[in-house]
Amino acid sequence: MQQNIDQRFVTISDPEIARAQQMTVKYLLALDPKRFLVTFDQVAGIDSGGVTGYQGWERTDGLNFRGHFFGHYLSALSQAILATEDNAIRQQLLDKLRLGVNGLQSAQAAYAKKHPESAGYVSAFREVALDEVEGREVPKDEKENVLVPWYNLHKVLAGLLAVNVNLQNIDPFLSEKALKSAHQFGLYVFKRINQLADPTQMLKIEYGGMNDALYELFDLTDDKRMLTAATYFDETTLFKQLAKGDDVLAGKHANTTIPKLIGALHRYESLHDVKRADQYLSPEEKGSLNMYLKAAVNFWQIVIDDHTYVTGGNSQSEHFHEPGQLFHDAVLEDGATTCETCNTYNMLKLSRELFRVTGDKKYLDYYEQTYTNAILGSQNPNTGMMTYFQPMAAGYTKVYNRPFDEFWCCTGTGIESFTKLGDSYYFRSGDQLYLSLYFSNVLRLDSRNLQMTEQVDRKAGKVHLTVVKIRSQDSAGTINLKLRNPAWLVQSAKLAVDGISQQMDQNADFWEIDNAGPGTTVDLEMPMSLEMVQTKDNPHYLAFKYGPYVLAGQLGKHSINDDRPNGVLVRISTHDHASPSTLTTGMDWHDWQQSLNNQAVVDTETTNTLFKLKLPNTSETITFVPYYQTFETRYGVYFQWQQAGSKEAQRREEQLQALSEYRRKTVGQLDNFDQNNFEFDKHLEQYHSEASNAKGRRFRVAHQDGWFSYQFSLVKAQPGLSLELTLNVEDAGHSIVVGFNDDHKFDQVLTVDQNQPTDSKGFYHVRIPISVTLINQQPDIKLVFRSAAGDTARLFGIRLFNR
Numbered sequence: 001m002q003q004n005i006d007q008r009f010v011t012i013s014d015p016e017i018a019r020a021q022q023m024t025v026k027y028l029l030a031l032d033p034k035r036f037l038v039t040f041d042q043v044a045g046i047d048s049g050g051v052t053g054y055q056g057w058e059r060t061d062g063l064n065f066r067g068h069f070f071g072h073y074l075s076a077l078s079q080a081i082l083a084t085e086d087n088a089i090r091q092q093l094l095d096k097l098r099l100g101v102n103g104l105q106s107a108q109a110a111y112a113k114k115h116p117e118s119a120g121y122v123s124a125f126r127e128v129a130l131d132e133v134e135g136r137e138v139p140k141d142e143k144e145n146v147l148v149p150w151y152n153l154h155k156v157l158a159g160l161l162a163v164n165v166n167l168q169n170i171d172p173f174l175s176e177k178a179l180k181s182a183h184q185f186g187l188y189v190f191k192r193i194n195q196l197a198d199p200t201q202m203l204k205i206e207y208g209g210m211n212d213a214l215y216e217l218f219d220l221t222d223d224k225r226m227l228t229a230a231t232y233f234d235e236t237t238l239f240k241q242l243a244k245g246d247d248v249l250a251g252k253h254a255n256t257t258i259p260k261l262i263g264a265l266h267r268y269e270s271l272h273d274v275k276r277a278d279q280y281l282s283p284e285e286k287g288s289l290n291m292y293l294k295a296a297v298n299f300w301q302i303v304i305d306d307h308t309y310v311t312g313g314n315s316q317s318e319h320f321h322e323p324g325q326l327f328h329d330a331v332l333e334d335g336a337t338t339c340e341t342c343n344t345y346n347m348l349k350l351s352r353e354l355f356r357v358t359g360d361k362k363y364l365d366y367y368e369q370t371y372t373n374a375i376l377g378s379q380n381p382n383t384g385m386m387t388y389f390q391p392m393a394a395g396y397t398k399v400y401n402r403p404f405d406e407f408w409c410c411t412g413t414g415i416e417s418f419t420k421l422g423d424s425y426y427f428r429s430g431d432q433l434y435l436s437l438y439f440s441n442v443l444r445l446d447s448r449n450l451q452m453t454e455q456v457d458r459k460a461g462k463v464h465l466t467v468v469k470i471r472s473q474d475s476a477g478t479i480n481l482k483l484r485n486p487a488w489l490v491q492s493a494k495l496a497v498d499g500i501s502q503q504m505d506q507n508a509d510f511w512e513i514d515n516a517g518p519g520t521t522v523d524l525e526m527p528m529s530l531e532m533v534q535t536k537d538n539p540h541y542l543a544f545k546y547g548p549y550v551l552a553g554q555l556g557k558h559s560i561n562d563d564r565p566n567g568v569l570v571r572i573s574t575h576d577h578a579s580p581s582t583l584t585t586g587m588d589w590h591d592w593q594q595s596l597n598n599q600a601v602v603d604t605e606t607t608n609t610l611f612k613l614k615l616p617n618t619s620e621t622i623t624f625v626p627y628y629q630t631f632e633t634r635y636g637v638y639f640q641w642q643q644a645g646s647k648e649a650q651r652r653e654e655q656l657q658a659l660s661e662y663r664r665k666t667v668g669q670l671d672n673f674d675q676n677n678f679e680f681d682k683h684l685e686q687y688h689s690e691a692s693n694a695k696g697r698r699f700r701v702a703h704q705d706g707w708f709s710y711q712f713s714l715v716k717a718q719p720g721l722s723l724e725l726t727l728n729v730e731d732a733g734h735s736i737v738v739g740f741n742d743d744h745k746f747d748q749v750l751t752v753d754q755n756q757p758t759d760s761k762g763f764y765h766v767r768i769p770i771s772v773t774l775i776n777q778q779p780d781i782k783l784v785f786r787s788a789a790g791d792t793a794r795l796f797g798i799r800l801f802n803r
Helices: 015-030 033-044 068-083 087-114 128-133 149-166 172-194 199-204 210-221 224-232 236-243 254-271 274-280 283-287 289-306 326-332 341-358 362-378 409-417 589-599 647-665 677-681
Strands: 010-012 426-429 432-435 441-445 450-457 462-469 479-484 494-497 510-516 521-525 530-535 538-546 549-554 563-566 570-573 582-585 601-603 612-614 623-626 639-643 666-670 685-694 697-713 721-728 735-740 743-751 763-769 780-787 797-802
Touching: 010 015, 015 068, 015 087, 015 362, 015 409, 033 068, 033 087, 068 087, 068 149, 068 409, 087 149, 087 172, 128 149, 128 199, 149 172, 149 210, 172 210, 172 224, 199 685, 210 224, 210 254, 224 254, 236 254, 236 289, 254 274, 254 289, 254 341, 283 289, 289 341, 326 538, 326 647, 341 362, 341 409, 362 409, 362 479, 362 549, 479 521, 510 521, 530 589, 563 677, 589 639, 639 647, 647 666, 666 697, 697 797
Parallel strands: 432 479, 582 639
Antiparallel strands: 010 441, 426 432, 441 450, 450 462, 462 521, 479 510, 494 521, 530 538, 538 549, 538 639, 549 623, 563 570, 601 612, 612 623, 666 797, 685 697, 697 780, 721 763, 721 797, 735 743, 735 780
């Protein structure tokens, strides 16, 4: 099994990567741990001395995710300490980290003193939040206003574990203190969950990577109770489906699902050793262990093959949808919400572990693709702030977080990503050193008394390695280098060792150089080429790469500071319909492809970007530059190719006009029943109701005596407003009661009709005219859906529109 080399032995010297890291360190130092700790102190009954807490997702007044960002902050601080060589800055980071860990320990101890039956609990919210997600009845005036409590708690636990692992050689006392707090919390989790009659109930609400963190805690403590607690967060039904190779992802929340598989893989890593398996597992459990690995391997491949954009990102509106529908999701749905950045963080985490377990190069190729484009492209280099979504369609811009009053999930994973930029440059297995990513850096191998400097000319695709002693007076060992042959390389590479040209297998996964030691020099040339990438559901919907770099067409600065609300306190990009979204040519498809290969010229004589490119024989004049260097402008990653005057171009234009008209008439819409951001943005209230997915879409259903409701703004409403509901004929004979503003005289009972014309999956729409009485001078409308006699129909979509 390969081990990635700790980034405290890697010094990043690539100026762009180093600056990205420095900007995040600057942000970490601008944040105050005491302000994050206010809510933890409140729960524990500690006086915070007049300190005011942060707002945004960390607020207390309104729906929130409080506590989550502080966990990310602890992880990021511990990683930044490893990655920072400036002693003064390292000390400042360490001081903040000590404040954070000590504050959590104090809150945990104070809470245990007041609530000895819940010793170990440490949180920014009361335990009643966990009662509710476990299915217990909670009086309305006792409820908490946090949306996903286990998700938030996972971040805190993961932060404590990161401190323990990263600070062992820097501050052993703080490291041990963090582990002690984490272990006490783990014991609380074990005790709580072990008493549940139905532990699966809590899994219906996003819970982050609780299984992964508890397996890590098991690794660090050898406490079998942590192993038991972790298994409660394993969704084995899902794992078995994926192990069989079934793509069951459509309709699933992506950033809920990816960490589940990281946890599944962690179970395999923790227990695959025969002696450890014999000690902790029953024969049946040992027999199923490979299933966890297979589930992770298959999941990764399914995501890559059918749900991943050219940058390495995935999802639309935080969810996986039907396989191979990237054009549909980026253009026909809301293109501002593709590629949630949290997902890329977690996919990289999964990919790194899969490489460590399997040694398969494809995981490193994906890592490079996603690190280079989706991660580096998620930060504004001028401000250090980060994206939530990354639009792939043309006409959007990147929207970055504000530093002190938002604290999105993707800001949390973002500060982690940009404080561990060097943690996967190298992997090691015995005498083998795998060079994974080609960015300038210096590596120290103290045990071999070796230092290797990697200098990379990223414009030209040239790599120069030099190996020297660290301590000149001492003897040095050697290392066997394995240089990754990148998936994007189509032209022949050239390799020279100590100035002597080497024979190369151009199809090898890694190029091997044995016994590299003091004085060894390596020169590697990897010519970059222009590549066109197509989507499965529309082969003429195109993106472009040059070597590992995804290209983005630059579309101007029209209203680039505009944004719009989405979910709870999230802002997303507006769309500039005037921006070009097509590549129009007079040639047919074959001839245009040939011209692209023969006439496209990449200009590397640029100063602000690595290179720029203009496509030949298109009527639109668009300059393409690397996506990761695209910020504070409108852009497009994917464009629609069309031959001028063709029937295909005409059909596409008619389709887009119809879509524009549909959106113009829409007053309000909800089809993402996520028990999270999107539903609560519409003021979800519910009783005996749940959300799930079927036939590739999300739905909500009210059970016996249950109901659920939403509020929609009527700002855009006009006389003639209608309600459109999406149902499925699979529910034929089942009914749902539709009410308005709690005025029962307007109630309507809808029964699913199997004779309705439907789409290929059985979906159809029912339209209900809205009485003028209901909308006259009202700022919003409340829609209430109640259970009918017997089983209630599932609701798959809500749309208010002007006829």
